[in-house]
Amino acid sequence: MTNPIPDPLRYARDIARHIDRLAEHLIQAPPPLAAQIISEVLDPEEGILGRFTTLMATGSHFAKSHAEHGLLPPEVWLALGRAANELHDIGLDLDEHADTLRALAQAKPPGTLPAAPAASPLVVRKHR
Template sequence: MPHPAPHPVRLADEITHQLGQLADHLSQLPAAQALQVIARVLDPDTGVLSGVTHLVATGSVFAKNQAERGTLPAEVWLALGRAANELHTIGCDLDEHTDTLTAATRPVNTNPVPSPAAAPLVVRRHR
């Protein structure tokens, strides 16, 4: 039976290259477009993060089978499993913010609205 992807290593290299290009473009995009890209990347159903999580989880299943056969150390399987779990947790943490990112990309009404004020990122202690 032929492989479903004739050149999987080349495919992985191309995806890695394209992710690098996307990161480079992201820093150059106007804010609205950058938010669209980030929201798309973080989309819990079809985003890049969920795709990478699925890929690592699939790699973990493969590594488990190989570890059971003795061709890979069990540590490899465990590390991939932990990585898949961590990526899933990160995705869940970010999922609560994807609605905000998506909403920020929608056009708003044309009524003039004052610009949002910058919020301090550091809370100062009072003595």
């Protein structure tokens, strides 16, 4: 068994601050580095998204146990379970773009970038 975290609340806050710093780096990063950062974040085994999904699934198990004992409303358990499932689905959706991100991350100077597809307007769909 691993050693428990001395102050898990402080640890969670530190992780949140690190994610904020990473977002700042991402804003300023050149495209290959930004793609590499995003690839690392989205890596299903070692990335932040996968690990956060696992955290939500763990939270769902905690909430289920407490909801069964009447300590939490069942809606809390259901919401955490839904969040874990949605994050998992999002990870699957993003996984189909992993090769494209890795290719951009490995690109060298602008002259050696792979030919980009023709630019196209982005389509925004309304949910009704």
